[in-house]
Amino acid sequence: MARDRKNTPIEYTWNVEAMYEMASGCEKDLQNCLQLAEKFKEYKDSLDNGPKTLLAALRDRDLIIRKLRKASEYAFLRKCEDNRVPEFQALADKAAMIGARVSEITSFFTPELAAIPEDKLRSWIEAETGLAVYAHFLDEIQRNRPHILSKEEEKLLAQLSEISGVMGDTFDMLSDADFKFGTILNEKGEETEVTHGSYIGLVSCKDRSVRKEAYEHMYAQYEAYRNTVASLYTYSVKQDVAMARIRNFGSALEASVFDDNVSADVYNNLIDVVNAHLPALHRYVALRKKLLGLDDLAMYDIYVPVLDEPETDIPYEEAQKIIDEALVPLGEEYRGIVKQAFASRWADVYENEGKTSGAFSAGCYDSIPYILLNYNNKLDDVFTVIHEMGHSMQTWYSNHNQEPVNADYPIFTAEVASTVNESLLYRHLIDHADSDLRKAYLINQYLDGFKGTLFRQTQFAEFERDVHAMVEAGDMPTCESLCKLYGDLNAKYYGPDVNYDEHIAIEWARIPHFYGAFYVYKYATGYSAATAISKKILEEGQPAAENYIQFLRSGGCDYPLELLKLAGVDMSTPAPIEAAMQTFEELLDELERLIG
Numbered sequence: 001m002a003r004d005r006k007n008t009p010i011e012y013t014w015n016v017e018a019m020y021e022m023a024s025g026c027e028k029d030l031q032n033c034l035q036l037a038e039k040f041k042e043y044k045d046s047l048d049n050g051p052k053t054l055l056a057a058l059r060d061r062d063l064i065i066r067k068l069r070k071a072s073e074y075a076f077l078r079k080c081e082d083n084r085v086p087e088f089q090a091l092a093d094k095a096a097m098i099g100a101r102v103s104e105i106t107s108f109f110t111p112e113l114a115a116i117p118e119d120k121l122r123s124w125i126e127a128e129t130g131l132a133v134y135a136h137f138l139d140e141i142q143r144n145r146p147h148i149l150s151k152e153e154e155k156l157l158a159q160l161s162e163i164s165g166v167m168g169d170t171f172d173m174l175s176d177a178d179f180k181f182g183t184i185l186n187e188k189g190e191e192t193e194v195t196h197g198s199y200i201g202l203v204s205c206k207d208r209s210v211r212k213e214a215y216e217h218m219y220a221q222y223e224a225y226r227n228t229v230a231s232l233y234t235y236s237v238k239q240d241v242a243m244a245r246i247r248n249f250g251s252a253l254e255a256s257v258f259d260d261n262v263s264a265d266v267y268n269n270l271i272d273v274v275n276a277h278l279p280a281l282h283r284y285v286a287l288r289k290k291l292l293g294l295d296d297l298a299m300y301d302i303y304v305p306v307l308d309e310p311e312t313d314i315p316y317e318e319a320q321k322i323i324d325e326a327l328v329p330l331g332e333e334y335r336g337i338v339k340q341a342f343a344s345r346w347a348d349v350y351e352n353e354g355k356t357s358g359a360f361s362a363g364c365y366d367s368i369p370y371i372l373l374n375y376n377n378k379l380d381d382v383f384t385v386i387h388e389m390g391h392s393m394q395t396w397y398s399n400h401n402q403e404p405v406n407a408d409y410p411i412f413t414a415e416v417a418s419t420v421n422e423s424l425l426y427r428h429l430i431d432h433a434d435s436d437l438r439k440a441y442l443i444n445q446y447l448d449g450f451k452g453t454l455f456r457q458t459q460f461a462e463f464e465r466d467v468h469a470m471v472e473a474g475d476m477p478t479c480e481s482l483c484k485l486y487g488d489l490n491a492k493y494y495g496p497d498v499n500y501d502e503h504i505a506i507e508w509a510r511i512p513h514f515y516g517a518f519y520v521y522k523y524a525t526g527y528s529a530a531t532a533i534s535k536k537i538l539e540e541g542q543p544a545a546e547n548y549i550q551f552l553r554s555g556g557c558d559y560p561l562e563l564l565k566l567a568g569v570d571m572s573t574p575a576p577i578e579a580a581m582q583t584f585e586e587l588l589d590e591l592e593r594l595i596g
Contacts, residue, residue, distance in 0.1 A: 002195055005082055005352040012316070014370050015345035016081075019074045023091060029071040030098045036064045037105040047112045051128035054113075058134050061109065062404050064102065069364040072099055077362065080372055082354035083177040100162030107151065107158040113141050114148045133403045136557055143261070147247040157246070167236040168515030171229065175510065176357055179221045184213045194218060196357030197374035204303045204380070215300035219503040222510050229509040230479035234471075240517045241471050252468045256518035260412045261559040262572070267461065267521055269574045274458040274524070277581040281455050282495030284447055284588055289497045291595070296499040299490075303448070307441045307595075316349055316375055319382040326386065326428035327421070329537050330545050337396060338389060346392060347371040347385070358512075359384050361391030361418075365404050369395035379445065386425050390418035398555030411519065412560035415526025416533065416567075417552060422449065423534035440594040443587050450584045453527045459493045461521035463508060468517065482508055528580040529569045535583075536568055544568070 020026045043057040075095040078088040121138055125131045131138075141148075148154070181194035187207040192198060194217045202214035222229060240252040249255035253264050289297040291306035314322070320342050327335050341347075348355075351374040363369040369392035375381045394417035398407045426446045433439035463486055470477055470485075487505035491498070513520050536544040551567040561572050569576055 002193060002197065002351050002353045002355070005355070008350055008352060011345065012347075012349040013081075013345065014077065014348040014372075015368060016074065016077050016370070019070060019077075019367050023074075023078070023087070026071045026074045026091065027094070029067050030095060033064055033068045033071065033102055034098055034105075036060070036067070037102040040064060040106055041108075044108050045112070047109070048116055051124035051131060054124060055128055055130045055134075057109070058131075058137075058405070061106070064106070066365055066404055068095075068099055068102055070366045071095055073362060073364045073367060073370075077370060077372075080356040081348065082352065083173065083356060084354040096165075097162055100158065103161050104155060104158040107155040110141065110144075111148050111151045111154050113138075114145045118142050134405055137405050147249065147255075147258070149247070164239065165515075167232045167239070168512070171232050171515055172356075172512065174225065174229070175512065177354060179225075181221050182217045184210065184217060186210055195351065197351035197355075197376065200303060200380065201376050201378055203300050204305065204378075206304065208301070208304075211300040211304060212298070215298075215503065218510070219506060222506050223503070226479045226506060226509065230477070230482055233482070233509070233514060234477050236515050237467055237471050237477070237517070240468060251472055253465060253518055260410050260561075262412070262561060266525065266571065267465070267518070270458055270521055270524055270528075270577055271462050271465070273574050273577040273581065274455060277584075278455075278493060278495070280581065280585050280588065281451065281493065282497065284451065285495050286497045287588070287592065297497055298499055298501065299494075299504045302451075302494075302498075305441065306444055307437065312379075313377050314379060314382055315377060316385075319375075319385055322382055322429075323386045323389065323425065326425040328428075329424060329541075330549070331542070334393065334549065337393065341369075341389065341392065341396075344368070347373055347388075349373050349375045351376070359388050361388045361395065363392070363395055365399055365407050369393075369399075383422055383425060383449070386421045387418040390421035393417065393421075394552050397549070397552040401553040402555040402557060406557040407555045409554075409556040409563075410560045412522050412525065413551075413563050415522050416529045416564065416569075419453070419523075419527050419530030420534050420537075420548065423530055424537070427534070427538060436594050440591055443591045443594070447584065447587055447591065450527070450580070450587075454524050454580060454584070455493060457520045457523040457527075459489055460511065460513070461518070461524065463489055464514060464518055464520070479506075525571060525577070528576040529564055529567075529571055531580045531583055532569050532576050533567050 020029075040057075040060055043053070043060075047054055047057055072095040075088065075091040079085070079092040081088070083089070121142070125135055125138070149157070176196070181199075183191050183193050184202070186192040186202065187205045187210050192202065194202065194214050199214060199218055203211045205211060237252075240255075244250075244252040244255035247255060249258065251264075253267060257264055257267055285297070285302075288301070288306050292301060292304070294301060320339075324335055324339065327338060346368050348371070355374065356372060357374060358372075359374065360372050361369055362372070371385075371388045371392055373381070373385060373388065375385070391414055394409060394414060398409055426442065426449065430439055430442045430446070433442055466485060466489075467477055467482065470481075475481075483505040486508045487500065490504055490507070491500055508514065533544075533548055537548060548567045551563060554563050554566060557563075561570070564571055
């Protein structure tokens with residue numbers, strides 16, 4: 001059963017009080033943001049007055065954004081602790097409302113800035129040294145010029161921003177706060193509640209009846225609300241398509257990848273290369289079926305370890321020691337910061353009733369880079385910790401080396417930082433395995449990482465692309481058509497050795513990332529880039545590690561593809577994805593050799 005939060009020892013909770021001692025401080029800053037935004041209106045129709053005026057406006061804008069993000073982040077984190085608490089529901093809603101109001105008040109800024117001729121801006125940057133730090137930001141404004149609307153139109157869109165995430169927010173409340181998945185008997189015969197936090201552990205256990213029952217309990221809830229969830233997701237897709245058209249993009253996909261200054265070819269290359277290597281995944285699935293000794297491999301058999309190596313209980317403190325050893329290749333500075341992160345309560349560790357499911361890294365320029373976990377003492381949880389620590393370490397390095405305007409790094413590069421950490425952990429554990437059986441067990445876990453990230457997230461990406469294309473072609477998705485599309489994709493990815501049931505076709509309904517369109521492909525591209533970078537670090541040593549740390553320090557001061565080149569990876573080509581596929585196949589060869 002998920003514990004009551006008040007029974008969680010303080011050392012396993014995040015130090016959110018470092019942001020505000022009390023919620024009243026957050027509310028005070030939110031009100032101050034409104035006041036600052038009203039004062040910011042003084043810059044309206046004057047940004048073209050000269051470089052000093054522009055610099056003052058940019059600095060005042062930074063101040064508003066920093067205060068708003070700190071207050072909004074605090075409200076978000078407190079709500080995540082227990083989504084059922086009315087006080088923090090209200091605070092998060094207030095932060096969203098004030099954020100929308102601030103956006104509306106300041107909406108004149110971007111179109112007015114975009115109207116300044118590019119050559120004039122460049123001359124101002126040369127004349128006013130303080131503008132140099134804003135060079136990339138100003139370049140980005142100019143690049144977006146064709147997609148920036150008039151002041152009046154931008155104001156209208158800003159007024160609508162408060163409700164723009166309503167589908168995703170409603171889904172989160174349904175899935176995290178309202179849905180109850182029931183209880184089952186675990187492999188020890190103990191009554192266990194099926195939750196988002198316990199689910200993977202239950203479908204990973206050796207007792208097949210437990211796996212099956214947990215699987216059926218999870219999907220039964222989504223099936224009971226299938227039409228509601230389908231409506232939420234369909235309207236989320238419709239919104240993506242409408243916003244792309246409003247901003248003069250050819251498609252929702254084009255609009256999404258434009259933010260990272262990459263072409264849709266990068267997205268489609270991922271899908272094409274992974275599709276070309278699906279026979280390798282089919283081969284792995286067939287091996288899994290053989291090792292499990294099953295005549296009919298079901299989707300609830302996909303997560304269970306295929307070897308008899310006993311899964312040890314790994315307390316959170318032991319996980320910290322393992323992580324420290326795995327990060328040795330990144331150097332003493334990196335490891336020292338991670339140790340301090342654990343000591344100063346960056347993380348909220350254990351599941352409690354009402355807590356947001358899954359895991360994430362969050363924070364702002366003026367806060368700790370917080371980590372939400374639902375730690376369950378499994379090896380997978382150790383990987384989750386080191387994954388989220390990778391995100392938070394990138395935030396730490398960026399915040400300590402960049403000015404606020406350049407500190408926010410793109411999601412495209414964020415998934416690299418997290419997965420480099422994971423890759424180093426896998427290599428560390430495999431290299432220090434004390435037997436062929438242990439090594440085979442770990443290699444299988446590594447292959448599962450590829451399956452769950454590179455293959456699975458690409459499957460998600462293909463689903464998102466096709467659903468959006470369906471809407472753009474004038475075809476309105478239904479629950480049935482969404483299930484048909486997803487079920488067919490699932491069969492294509494996992495191949496002929498799986499006995500598919502009616503539940504898996506509705507898996508799309510429980511994926512929260514789908515409400516942030518075209519996000520998940522970055523997990524797969526990030527996994528590919530991280531595979532290449534971690535290999536360089538292990539093979540080349542300190543020079544490669546220093547290049548990687550420089551990448552982390554660079555934050556968002558350039559476009560993603562250029563930032564990744566600092567670490568020696570060119571994601572504009574299919575080469576890193578092909579290389580990742582080669583690594584997967586080499587690991588599969590090694591696993592087959594070890595098990596005979």
